[in-house]
Amino acid sequence: MSEMPEQALWSSCKYCGRHVHTEQWGLFLRCPFCGFPKRLTVEQRIEMTFDPDSFQKIDLNIKSKDQLHFKKYADKLTKAQQKTKHDEAITIGTAKIGNHLVAAGIMDNQFMVGTLNTTVGEGIRQIMEAALEQRLPLVLFVTSGGARMQEGIFSLLQMNTILAVQERLLDAGILNINILTDPTMGGASASFAFNSDYVLAEDHAQIGFSGKRVIEQTSGEQLPDEFQSAEYLLEHGQLDDVIQREKLKDVLQQLLDLHTAGDQNG
Amino acid sequence: MANELEQKLKLVRDVNRITGQEIIQQLFHQVLELHGDRINHDDPALFSGIALFENQPVTILSVDRGTSLTERIEKNGGAVRASGYRKALRSVELAEKFNRPVISFLNMPGADASLESENEGQSLMIAKMIAKMGQLKVPNLAVFIGEGHSGGALAFANSNRIVMFENGLFSVASPEAMSAILRKETVSEVVPMTAGKLQKMGLVDQIIKEDQDVISQVNTAIKTWLDDFNNLSSNELIKQRTEKFAHVLAYWDKMD
Structure with missing residues (x-):
């Protein structure tokens, strides 16, 4: 037993189902068979995006609770916390991208699919307030299955209360770049996700308001295979660009550079 | 409990349920409908118009399910x-420019889920409408005649005041959608969505009793809202909304 590796060496690709060896995934965790990017942990995202060791975590103001006594919710929270080693589906802090100091938020799809609840909403408002206060550009990695049903109307009201802070942020002239990653749906996409100055998406990410299954059931429509993919949204004019994660850090740096070029005080 | 919810759903979805259109006809005059999103469509699900309430010009938005099959x-x-x-957003932008308070009448399942709406940026349009209603420099009022769920209803409910008919419902998703998302039968009973529960948490400000006197109660509610908000500055209106919803979110900790 002693020679068993701590982490499994093989994992399957969510898209093509093939078994891929850790070494085959490579630095950017892209499937060598179908080319789809693997969903990342918060740590992998931080490592891939920000200057080494530059991320400084900010603690979340509140902790999640099962206030409605919703069946199995308390268990789900505990399991998600054990699995991700995070308190909730968002991690916030400050970090550097090519020496630009930014406020950063990274949502976590491995924590109950990044669903938006009281704590996640508060975390997003917290990092927006921090960006406002310190006048830092805000870079937000969005991923969310939508509003978290287990907190009912309280999850829904994160949408308008986040938007109120985001509107102040944007009005104050602070730069806000959102990167939509797999998946970005419902309560997240219909609030802060698309409301930033720039909206980029990672390749192959699923992005939309209603889920495919719901659309098929309610409208009876046949949906194209590529429907709600980042590439499909780009074709329909809804994104600034689709960026492969291999190039994402460079693109973010370029965008930040372009907003400070000519800045006398920069 | 589950029965109470089923009963309410039956009532608000009934074809004979009073509609925003009926209330508009009875309480407003000089009603002028304004069509279209100025791009390519005129969504019949959303009525938008200008009218006089007593002597004050107001902007009206109204969503109902329709009273016949057609x-x-x-x-x-x-x-x-x-x-x-997009049509609603255009309408409230004009309301702001010409200093007209905005009233929304709602009885809707939520936002449309279709290929066309997705292609036309349903997410962004809802986000823009929610954001605009929150920052609106004129007073706004949402009247839940029936149900209204998800971001699709929040786009109108992000208002200074929310009035709800006693059988009205407002939730993160319709009870059916909620069960479908969670793949469970009855999950809704623990989730607050009825007028009484929402009033307790400060989200609903006033409940309209469903008796003979409905119209006059709505009339009084609109009057009171105008009296309370007409003289507030745009900053005060925005602040009141921020505080209202912060107060509701704070109720989360007080629940048990």
């Missing part, structure tokens, strides 16, 4: 499309 199909059962939100 109308229900045309109105998409009250599910507002991306173009409907």
